[in-house]
Amino acid sequence: MMRLSDAKDSDGDDESAAAPSLTGRSVRGFLWALLSFGSGKAITFGSTLVLARVLTPEAFGVIAAGLAYIAYLQVLADLGVGASVIYEQGEGIGRRVQVAWTLNVVLAVVFGVVGVIFAPFLANFFGVSDQANVFRLLSLSVIVTACALVPTKVLERNLDFRRRIWIELVPAAVRAAVSILLAVAGFDVWALAVGYVAGEIVRVPVAWGLLRFLPRFVFDLPILKSILAYSLNMFGVAIVYALAGYGDYFVVLGALGATALGFYTIAYKVPQLLLDNVYWVFSSVVFPAYSAARAVDAATLRSAVVRSLRVITLWGFSIGTLIALSAENIIVVVFGENWLPAAAPMVLVGIALGLGSVRYGVSDVFPALGSPRTLLFVLVPETALILSAMVAVSSRGLTYIAGVLVVSEFFFGTLLTILAARLVGLTLGPVIRALRPGFIAALGIVALGVWPNIFLPPGLLSLALTACAGVLGASIMMSLFARETIRELGAIVKKAVSGQRKAGA
Numbered sequence: 001m002m003r004l005s006d007a008k009d010s011d012g013d014d015e016s017a018a019a020p021s022l023t024g025r026s027v028r029g030f031l032w033a034l035l036s037f038g039s040g041k042a043i044t045f046g047s048t049l050v051l052a053r054v055l056t057p058e059a060f061g062v063i064a065a066g067l068a069y070i071a072y073l074q075v076l077a078d079l080g081v082g083a084s085v086i087y088e089q090g091e092g093i094g095r096r097v098q099v100a101w102t103l104n105v106v107l108a109v110v111f112g113v114v115g116v117i118f119a120p121f122l123a124n125f126f127g128v129s130d131q132a133n134v135f136r137l138l139s140l141s142v143i144v145t146a147c148a149l150v151p152t153k154v155l156e157r158n159l160d161f162r163r164r165i166w167i168e169l170v171p172a173a174v175r176a177a178v179s180i181l182l183a184v185a186g187f188d189v190w191a192l193a194v195g196y197v198a199g200e201i202v203r204v205p206v207a208w209g210l211l212r213f214l215p216r217f218v219f220d221l222p223i224l225k226s227i228l229a230y231s232l233n234m235f236g237v238a239i240v241y242a243l244a245g246y247g248d249y250f251v252v253l254g255a256l257g258a259t260a261l262g263f264y265t266i267a268y269k270v271p272q273l274l275l276d277n278v279y280w281v282f283s284s285v286v287f288p289a290y291s292a293a294r295a296v297d298a299a300t301l302r303s304a305v306v307r308s309l310r311v312i313t314l315w316g317f318s319i320g321t322l323i324a325l326s327a328e329n330i331i332v333v334v335f336g337e338n339w340l341p342a343a344a345p346m347v348l349v350g351i352a353l354g355l356g357s358v359r360y361g362v363s364d365v366f367p368a369l370g371s372p373r374t375l376l377f378v379l380v381p382e383t384a385l386i387l388s389a390m391v392a393v394s395s396r397g398l399t400y401i402a403g404v405l406v407v408s409e410f411f412f413g414t415l416l417t418i419l420a421a422r423l424v425g426l427t428l429g430p431v432i433r434a435l436r437p438g439f440i441a442a443l444g445i446v447a448l449g450v451w452p453n454i455f456l457p458p459g460l461l462s463l464a465l466t467a468c469a470g471v472l473g474a475s476i477m478m479s480l481f482a483r484e485t486i487r488e489l490g491a492i493v494k495k496a497v498s499g500q501r502k503a504g505a
Contacts, residue, residue, distance in 0.1 A: 032161035033281040040168030041277045047176035048269060052335050054183045055191070057262025062131050063192040064265045065253050066138045068246035069122055073115045073142045075242045077108035080234030082153040083367060084227050086288050087234075093154065093211070098218040100227055101150040105217075108146030115139025126253045134193045141197045147215070148200075148207035155211060156284055163210045170206050175199030233372040240379040247387045248401060255394035264398050267345035270330050274319050275353040279360040282312055290368035301368075302424050309361035309417075310434040310485065317438035320354015321445045322470045323347075325453060329463035345402040352405035354442075358413040358435070362420035374419060382412045437478065437485040444477030445470035 052060075081104045085097065119135035148167065155164045179195030187194070207213070253261045268276075286308055293301040323330070327346035331339050366375040386408050393400035421431050449470030456462040478486055 032165060033285050035165055039165065040172035041273055043169070043172040043176050045269065045273050047180055049334060050180055051183050051192070052266065052339065054180075055188060056259075057266075057339075058258045059189040059192065059262070060265050061253065061258030061261035062128050062134060062189045063196075064249055064261055065126055065128070065258070066131075066135050066193065067196070068249045069119075069135060070115065070138045070142055071242050071246050072239075073111045073139060074108075074145060075235070075238045076111045077142055077146050078104060078149065078235070078238065079107055079228075080231030080236075080238060081227060082149050083234040083238075083287075084231040085150060085153040086157045087230055087291055087367065087370070093213060095218060095220060096223050096227070097150060097154060098216050099220050099223045101215055102217045102219060103224065103227070104146050104149055105143070105215075108143045112140055112142040115142060126250075126258075128258055131189060134189055137193050137197060141200045144197070144200045144204060148203045151207040151211045151213045154213075157288055159285065159288055161285070166210060167203060167207050171199035171203040174202045230370070233376070234367055236376045237367070237372050237379065240376065240383050244379065244383045244386060247383065248390055248405070251387065251390045251394055252398065252401060255391070256398070260398060263339065263342040264345060264401075266331075266335055266339050267342040267349055267398070267402070270334070271320070271323055271346065271349045271353045274323065275316060275350075275356070278315060279312070279353075279357065282308075283360055283364055287364040287368060290364050294368055298425060301365075302426055305362065305365060305420070305424055305426065306430050306434050307488075309358070309431065310437060311489070312361045313357045313435050313438035314441060314485065315438075316354045316357020316360075317442040318354075318445060318474055320350050320352075320357070321442040322449065322467065323350030324354070325445070325449045325470065326463055326466045328458045329453070329460075329466060332458045333460050333463050341398070345398040348399065348402035348406055352402065352409045355406065355409035355413055357438070359409070359416050361434075362417050365420040365423060369423060371423065374423070375416070378412060378416055378419065382408060437482040440477045440481050441474040444473035444475070446473070447477075448473030 081100045085100055088096070116136045116139045119139055120129070120132040123129050123132040123135050152164065152167055155161070155167075175195045175198060177195075178198045179191050182191035182194055185191075208215070249261060249264070252264045286304075289308075290301060290304060293304045324347045327350060328340070328343040331337075331343045331346065335342070363375060366372055386404055389404045389407075390401050393404065417431060418428070420426075421428060449466050452462045452465035452469060456465065
C-alpha cells in the first residue's frame with residue numbers, strides 16, 4: 001500500500017512548482033465536466049418534469065428497479081477496467097487501451113446475456129412479473145454502454161472534459177426526446193426503457209468519433225494481468241458502491257412496492273441533480289488529478305486533498321441544507337401535489353447527500369494511491385449495516401429508510417476522512433479547517449432560510465424566498481467568518497479562466 005505520511009510534514013497548504021499547473025488543469029477539467037454532466041442531467045431532469053405529469057409513480061418505480069439491476073451488471077462488465085485506464089496515466093491509444101476495451105466488451109456480452117436470462121426471476125421477485133421484458137431490454141443495453149466506456153475513460157485520464165461534454169449531452173437529448181414522445185403516445189414504462197436504450201446507442205459513435213477511436217479486439221496476456229492487478233481491487237469497490245447506491249431501491253420495492261419506490265425516486269431527483277451529479281463530476285476529475293499529483297510529490301497531493309475537501313463540502317453542506325429547507329416547496333412547485341409523499345424523504349435525502357460531500361472529498365485518495373482495498377474495508381461493513389438497518393425500519397415507511405442514510409453518511413464519512421488523512425500524512429487540523437466554510441455557510445442558510453417556511457404555505461413564493469434568504473444568509477456568514485475561502489475560490493477560478501484563454505490563443 002502506497003503511503004505518503006513519511007514524506008515532508010505539511011498542513012496541506014503548501015504547493016510545489018508543478019501544482020499551479022495541475023490546479024489550473026483540474027479546475028478547468030471540473031468546470032467542463034460540470035457543464036458536460038450538468039447539461040445532460042438538466043435535460044434528464046427537465047424531461048422528468050414532463051414525464052411526471054404523464055406517467056404513474058409505478059412506472060417510475062419499475063424503471064428505477066430496472067436501472068438499479070443493470071447498474072450491477074455494468075459494474076460486473078467493467079471489472080474496474082475503466083479506473084485502471086485512469087490510474088496508469090498512460091498516453092495515447094496504445095495496445096493497453098485496446099486490451100482494456102476488448103476485456104470490457106467481452107465481459108459486457110457475458111453479463112448482458114446473464115441479465116436477460118435472470119430478468120424474469122428478478123421481475124417476479126419484486127412483484128412486477130409482467131414487466132420482465134423491460135428488464136431484458138435494459139440488460140442488453142449493458143453491451144452497448146460498454147463499447148463507449150474505455151474511450152470515455154481515456155478522455156477523463158487526459159482531463160479532456162471539454163470534448164467529453166458531448167458524450168453526456170447528445171445521449172441525454174436523445175433519451176429525453178424518445179421518452180417524451182413514447183410517453184405521450186401511451187407507452188407508459190416502455191417510454192422510459194426505450195428512451196434509455198436509445199441514448200446509450202447514440203453514446204457509442206459520439207465517444208468513438210471524439211477520440212477518433214478505432215476499436216480492435218486485442219488479447220495480450222501480460223497486459224491483461226497487469227490491468228487486472230489493479231482493476232480487480234477497484235471492481236470490489238465498485239460492487240460495494242453499487243450495492244450501497246441502489247440497495248435502498250430494492251429495499252423499498254421489496255417492502256413497500258413499486259408505487260412507494262416511485263415516490264422515493266422523486267425524493268431523490270433534486271438532491272441527485274444538485275448534489276450527487278456534482279459529486280460524480282467532482283470525482284471524475286479529482287481521481288485523475290490526485291493520480292497526477294501523486295506523481296509530482298507528497299506536498300502537492302496533500303494540498304490538492306485539502307483544497308478539494310474545502311470546495312466540495314462548501315457546495316454540499318450549503319445545497320444539502322437548502323434542499324432540506326425547501327423540500328415541500330420543491331415537490332409542490334416542480335412535481336405537483338400528487339407527489340407530496342416524497343417531501344419528507346427528500347428532507348433527509350438532502351441532509352444525507354449534503355454530508356456525503358465529505359466522503360467525496362477524500363474517497364478518491366485511496367485508488368489514486370493504489371490502495372482501494374483500504375476503501376473496501378470500510379465500504380463492506382458500511383453497506384451491510386446500511387441495508388440491514390433499512391430492512392429493519394422499512395415497515396415504518398420511506399422517511400425512516402432515508403433517515404438511515406443520514407446516520408451512515410455522518411459516521412462513515414468521518415471514518416473515511418480520518419483514514420485518508422493518515423494515508424497522505426495530514427493531521428486533523430487542516431481537515432477540520434477545510435470543513436469550516438461549508439459549516440459556516442449552512443448555518444447562514446438555516447438562520448435566514450427557515451422563516452419563509454414558517455410563515456408561508458408551500459408554493460412558488462415560499463420556495464423563492466427560502467432560496468433568496470438562504471443565499472443571503474450564507475453570503476453574510478461567509479463574508480464575516482470565511483473571507484479567505486472566498487478569496488481562494490476567486491483566485492482558483494481566475495487562474496483556470498486565464499489558463500483557458502491561453503490554451504485557446
